[in-house]
Structures are given as structure tokens and as C-alpha cells.
Amino acid sequence: MRKVLAHQLVWPVLALVVLLVINVVATPSFFDVRMQDGHLFGSLVDVLRNSAPVLLVALGMTLVIATRGIDLSVGAIAAIAGAVACTYIVGSDEGAAGTAIVASTTALGVCVLLGLWNGFLVAVLGIQPIIATLVLMVAGRGLAMLVTDGQITTVNNELFSDLASGFVLTLPVAMLVALLVFGLTALVTRRTALGMLIEAVGINPEASRLAGVRACTIIWTVYVFAALCAGLAGLIIAANTNSVNANSLGLWIELDAILAVVIGGTSLAGGRFSLTGTLVGALFITTLEKTIPNIGIPSEANYLFKAVVVVAVCLVQSPQARAALRVRRPAPLVAKAAVS
Amino acid sequence: MSTATVPVAGVSAWDRVRGFRPPSRYLPVLATFALFVGLFGVGGLRYEGFADPQVFLSLLLDNAFLIVLAVGMTFVILTGGIDLSVGSVVALSTMIAAKTLDMGWSPYLAMASVLVVGAVLGTLMGLLIHYFDIQPFVATLAGMFLARGLTYLISVESISISDSTFSQVAFSTITLPGGYYTTWTVVVALVAVAVAAYVLARTRFGRTVYAIGGSESSAMLMGLRVAAVKVGVYTISGFCAALGGLLFAFYTLSGNSLHAVGMELDAIAAVVIGGTLLTGGRGLVVGSMLGVLVLGTIQTFISFDGTLSSWWTRITIGLLVLVFVVIQRVMTRRQS
Numbered sequence: 001m002r003k004v005l006a007h008q009l010v011w012p013v014l015a016l017v018v019l020l021v022i023n024v025v026a027t028p029s030f031f032d033v034r035m036q037d038g039h040l041f042g043s044l045v046d047v048l049r050n051s052a053p054v055l056l057v058a059l060g061m062t063l064v065i066a067t068r069g070i071d072l073s074v075g076a077i078a079a080i081a082g083a084v085a086c087t088y089i090v091g092s093d094e095g096a097a098g099t100a101i102v103a104s105t106t107a108l109g110v111c112v113l114l115g116l117w118n119g120f121l122v123a124v125l126g127i128q129p130i131i132a133t134l135v136l137m138v139a140g141r142g143l144a145m146l147v148t149d150g151q152i153t154t155v156n157n158e159l160f161s162d163l164a165s166g167f168v169l170t171l172p173v174a175m176l177v178a179l180l181v182f183g184l185t186a187l188v189t190r191r192t193a194l195g196m197l198i199e200a201v202g203i204n205p206e207a208s209r210l211a212g213v214r215a216c217t218i219i220w221t222v223y224v225f226a227a228l229c230a231g232l233a234g235l236i237i238a239a240n241t242n243s244v245n246a247n248s249l250g251l252w253i254e255l256d257a258i259l260a261v262v263i264g265g266t267s268l269a270g271g272r273f274s275l276t277g278t279l280v281g282a283l284f285i286t287t288l289e290k291t292i293p294n295i296g297i298p299s300e301a302n303y304l305f306k307a308v309v310v311v312a313v314c315l316v317q318s319p320q321a322r323a324a325l326r327v328r329r330p331a332p333l334v335a336k337a338a339v340s
Numbered sequence: 341m342s343t344a345t346v347p348v349a350g351v352s353a354w355d356r357v358r359g360f361r362p363p364s365r366y367l368p369v370l371a372t373f374a375l376f377v378g379l380f381g382v383g384g385l386r387y388e389g390f391a392d393p394q395v396f397l398s399l400l401l402d403n404a405f406l407i408v409l410a411v412g413m414t415f416v417i418l419t420g421g422i423d424l425s426v427g428s429v430v431a432l433s434t435m436i437a438a439k440t441l442d443m444g445w446s447p448y449l450a451m452a453s454v455l456v457v458g459a460v461l462g463t464l465m466g467l468l469i470h471y472f473d474i475q476p477f478v479a480t481l482a483g484m485f486l487a488r489g490l491t492y493l494i495s496v497e498s499i500s501i502s503d504s505t506f507s508q509v510a511f512s513t514i515t516l517p518g519g520y521y522t523t524w525t526v527v528v529a530l531v532a533v534a535v536a537a538y539v540l541a542r543t544r545f546g547r548t549v550y551a552i553g554g555s556e557s558s559a560m561l562m563g564l565r566v567a568a569v570k571v572g573v574y575t576i577s578g579f580c581a582a583l584g585g586l587l588f589a590f591y592t593l594s595g596n597s598l599h600a601v602g603m604e605l606d607a608i609a610a611v612v613i614g615g616t617l618l619t620g621g622r623g624l625v626v627g628s629m630l631g632v633l634v635l636g637t638i639q640t641f642i643s644f645d646g647t648l649s650s651w652w653t654r655i656t657i658g659l660l661v662l663v664f665v666v667i668q669r670v671m672t673r674r675q676s
Contacts, residue, residue: 127665127666131665142651145649149649300597310478320473
């Protein structure tokens with residue numbers, strides 16, 4: 001039992017369970033999943049489907065944070081990806097399946113370039129990650145507007161919208177894509193040395209360099225990966241509404257992603273990371289967003305609850321707060337002993 | 341200044357002017373000033389009516405709230421921290437002002453409550469950052485969510501401000517010699533800059549801010565009051581954000597939960613362009629004001645041009661931040 005409690009995922013999973021219980025109490029039909037038109041349908045499936053963009057962005061963010069970095073530009077990159085894809089689809093044969101594939105590939109290619117740019121600033125020029133990615137965060141939405149010419153571009157392409165609202169084998173495509181990326185990331189980082197090298201760079205960049213780890217390449221890789229994930233998330237968000245609004249697509253998704261990573265137990269100080277934790281964190285955030293309107297609070301107020309979660313999680317992780325609690329806990333025992 | 345005081349035999353005045361090197365800590369601010377003058381000069385040459393002093397005054401008028409935000413942000417960044425919450429606090433301030441006036445509070449009570457809420461929020465973040473060792477980025481992120489969430493909780497809809505005191509302050513102008521005019525909000529912003537410059541340069545608190553930015557552990561070992569000052573800068577930033585929010589409320593005469601989205605980025609960009617080192621310890625509050633003016637000039641430029649679209653503002657700001665960050669990086673690398 002103690003071993004189970006000591007596992008780092010216990011608290012995030014417990015928090016998720018508590019949220020689900022609150023939902024069931026509020027709406028008893030919350031767990032109902034039924035078949036309709038040949039695919040699964042229900043609140044839980046919605047949560048899974050809606051969590052795809054945050055999960056994708058958070059996966060990239062996990063690796064970046066593990067190298068002691070942070071990527072603030074992912075929201076802007078998502079907007080650029082959506083803008084590039086939609087503009088391309090509108091510009092050529094709009095309904096064709098091939099168009100959607102070429103558009104998505106082009107968008108992801110642009111994202112790789114943007115990731116290379118972030119990586120260049122951080123790894124080569126040695127600028128603090130928060131500032132280096134701030135540049136793209138500020139300029140990125142401007143670039144996306146430049147691509148869409150400031151318009152809300154609407155597209156009409158079946159294959160493209162399937163990316164968000166389609167179903168394969170009764171399961172939503174968006175969720176499958178996110179889980180696929182999750183699986184691949186877990187495989188590559190945990191079954192090869194890459195994960196260990198990333199952790200090494202995050203724990204002590206200087207020592208890992210002396211040990212022969214090519215920190216520069218690794219940092220570059222994680223920023224490209226983060227940008228790629230963000231691009232994929234941007235495509236899913238754009239496909240969900242069949243349109244792109246460069247101003248609002250993926251707004252604040254970087255903050256949600258960072259929150260997911262923090263909830264999952266990955267320390268912002270770099271080093272050890274947990275992909276499963278990030279998965280739980282992303283599910284937690286999406287469930288939270290669903291819970292707020294469910295219990296009768298305006299859905300916009302979810303920021304308030306996110307703030308409470310951030311502070312709670314940080315306090316739980318903070319050694320100072322733990323020390324303060326630890327000193328206080330044995331105190332009653334001593335008092336009891338003195339009385340008896 | 342000191343180089344030009346005592347005349348030395350055999351050195352002509354021109355030699356002294358030519359040999360004058362401004363102290364290196366003023367260099368970034370001078371660069372920003374040159375950039376501002378240059379931008380304004382180019383605008384004056386290209387567009388008719390750009391070089392009019394009233395354009396400059398409007399620049400101050402339209403950006404008064406941002407100047408106040410940048411002042412608070414400068415304190416935080418000088419200690420090596422960052423404050424992401426200021427945009428949301430601006431929105432919260434406009435909302436509190438609008439709601440309390442709507443409920444029939446006296447305008448002075450409304451203003452006071454806005455300022456108190458801002459300062460308390462800032463203090464709370466400062467306490468989290470200092471005593472629980474939570475990164476400034478994360479703690480102020482929580483503050484950002486909290487303030488935005490509170491704003492939505494007060495009202496999802498926009499509330500307009502119709503109080504007579506507020507509209508009086510918003511619309512009354514000060515006529516300057518030559519027929520030019522400005523508003524009280526500009527005066528408030530300039531006073532904020534002056535007070536901040538004095539505090540940073542001439543008080544123990546201000547010097548400790550620089551010391552913490554240089555090296556926190558050294559400052560601690562020197563016996564400086566690190567805890568009080570570190571929490572204090574976030575209080576100041578929160579207060580400035582609330583004050584900026586009030587100015588924004590005067591400017592827009594409404595409280596809206598969608599006000600000031602992303603304004604923290606503008607404030608950070610202004611501070612960076614103003615020459616403050618993002619790692620802390622170096623920078624001047626006057627630079628941040630110049631940074632805001634540069635941002636404002638770019639906007640004026642684009643509105644004067646008419647053919648350029650508004651999104652070029654963001655792209656240009658991003659580029660400017662990049663240039664200044666890279667220059668900072670090169671300069672600090674050379675020194676170390």
C-alpha cells in the first residue's frame with residue numbers, strides 16, 4: 001500500500017477520479033457510452049476526443065521541459081499550422097483527398113522549420129528558452145495572419161475534417177492520432193537511450209556534455225518535436241471547426257500544456273519526465289473543462305480552477321511546503337506523549 | 341557628464357565631445373532612444389503630419405496604461421523574475437471598476453478597491469515565489485489564470501462605465517502651449533515613471549532590486565533584505581497592473597473579460613526593447629518607457645501608412661525583441 005501511495009502518478013490519477021466522481025454525481029448519465037451511427041458516443045468519448053490537442057502539445061512540452069527548457073510558442077505554431085493548411089486547401093482543389101494530405105504535410109513541414117528556429121536560438125545562440133520562444137510567441141500570430149491575410153478561412157474538405165470529427169473502428173480519429181504519437185514517443189524515449197540522454201541534458205547540461213552527450217543536437221530535436229506536435233494539434237483544432245482564425249486558434253494552449261506537464265509530475269526544473277503523467281494531466285484538464293459547466297458554473301470560469309490546481313500542484317511539489325508539513329505532522333504525537 | 345566638467349589645457353572642446361563615451365549602463369537606453377527618434381524621423385519624412393507634436397502626445401495618450409504596466413514589469417525583470425499576470429490583472433481591474441460603479445459605489449472607493457486587489461494579488465504571487473521557491477513563471481501563470489477566471493466570474497458580459505467622475509477624468513484635457521492637448525492619464529503614467537526611476541536609483545529598496553538581479557545569493561550574504569524586496573517587486577507589479585487597468589478603464593470606459601489579452605507580452609517586449617537585461621540586474625525604467633513609445637510608433641506608422649496590415653505590428657515587435665535579445669546575449673557573452 002505504501003509503495004502504491006509513493007508512486008508519483010497516484011495523486012494525478014486520484015485527482016482525475018475525484019473529478020469524474022463529481023461529474024457522475026452532477027449528471028448520472030456521464031458514464032453512459034452508446035453506439036450511434038456505427039461509432040461510440042457519450043461524454044467520456046467527448047473528453048477523450050477533446051483532449052487530443054492538449055495531449056499532443058503537452059507531449060512535446062514534456063520533452064522540452066525535461067531538457068530544462070520551455071516552449072511558449074506552441075500556440076502560435078498551432079495557429080500557423082492551421083493557417084497554412086487551410087489556406088492551401090482553399091487555394092487548390094478544395095474537396096479532394098490529396099489536397100488535404102499535401103496541405104497537412106506542408107503545414108507540418110513549416111512547423112519543423114519553426115522548431116529548427118527555436119532550437120537554433122536556444123541551442124546555438126544560448127538564449128534562455130523562455131525568451132527565445134517568446135519571440136515566436138509574439139510574432140507567430142502575426143505570421144499566421146499574414147498567411148490567412150487576416151481572414152477567417154473556412155474550408156470544405158471531408159478528409160481534413162475527419163482528422164477531428166471522423167471515426168475509425170468506432171473510435172474518434174483525433175484521439176487515435178494523439179495516442180499514436182504518445183505510443184511512438186514512449187517507444188522512442190523509453191526503448192532507446194534518447195530518453196536517458198534528454199534527462200541527462202536536463203539534470204546537468206555541463207556534465208552531460210563532458211560525458212560526451214551531444215546536448216546541442218538533443219535540444220534541437222526536442223524543439224523540433226514540440227513544434228511538430230503543436231502543428232498536429234493546430235491541424236486537429238482547425239479541422240474541428242473546418243476553419244482557421246489566426247487570432248484565437250490555440251490561444252493559451254501552451255499554458256494548458258505546461259499545466260498538464262506539471263500535473264503529471266514532471267518538474268519544471270528539468271530532468272526526469274513522465275509521459276504517462278502528462279497523459280493523465282491532459283485528461284485531467286479536459287475533464288476539468290467539462291466539469292465546470294456540468295456543475296453549473298459559467299465555463300469561462302475554468303481559469304479560476306486551473307489557477308487553484310497550479311498552485312496546489314506546485315505546493316505539493318515544493319520541498320519548502322513539504323518540510324513545513326512534515327514539521328507540523330509529528331507535533332500532535334509529541335503533544336499526546338507528553339499528556340500521557 | 342563628469343567628463344565635460346573641468347576644462348583641461350590643450351584639449352579642445354571638440355576633442356572632449358568626440359572623446360565622450362556615455363557610461364556603458366546607459367548604452368542600451370541610448371540605443372532605444374536613437375531607435376525611437378529614428379522611427380519618428382522616418383515617419384516624419386514619409387508621411388505628412390507624422391512629425392506633428394500632437395502625434396507624439398497621442399502616442400503617450402494611447403499607451404499610458406502600457407507605460408504603467410512596463411514600469412511594474414521592469415521592477416520584476418530587474419530581479420530576474422517575470423510577471424505573466426499583468427494582462428489579466430488589467431482585465432480584472434476594468435471589471436472590478438465597472439461592476440462596483442454599477443453597484444453604486446463611490447468612484448474613489450472603486451478605484452481604491454481596484455488598486456488594493458492588484459497589490460494583494462501581486463503580493464500573494466511574490467510570497468509563493470519567495471517562500472515556496474516556485475518559479476516566477478509558474479506562480480504568475482497561476483495569477484494570470486486566477487485573475488482572468490475572477491473576471492469571468494464577476495461577469496461574462498461587457499459592462500460599460502457611465503460614472504460621471506470616470507468620464508470626466510477620461511474626457512477632460514490639459515491644454516498645452518501651442519494648442520496641443522493631453523490627458524490626465526498621461527500625467528499619471530509620467531508620474532509613475534518618475535517615481536519608479538527615483539525609487540530604483542536613489543533608495544535602498546531600488547539598489548537591492550539591482551543587487552538581487554545581479555546575484556541573489558550574494559545579496560543575501562550581504563545582509564540585504566532579499567525576502568521583503570523580492571515579494572515587494574511583485575506587489576509593485578500587481579499595483580502597477582491595477583493602475584494600468586484603471587487607466588485602461590478610463591481609456592475604454594468599460595469592463596470586459598476579454599480586455600488586454602496578451603498585453604503581458606507587449607509589456608515584456610517593451611521592457612526588453614528598453615534595454616533591460618532579462619536575466620536581471622541591469623536596466624532603467626526610462627528605457628521601458630522608450631520601449632513602449634517604440635511599440636506605439638510602430639503602430640502609428642502602420643496606421644499612417646494604410647497599405648500595411650495590422651498584423652505587421654506583431655511581426656515587427658517580435659523581430660525587435662529578437663534583435664535586442666541577440667544583442668544582449670552577444671554583449672553579456674563578451675563580458676563574461
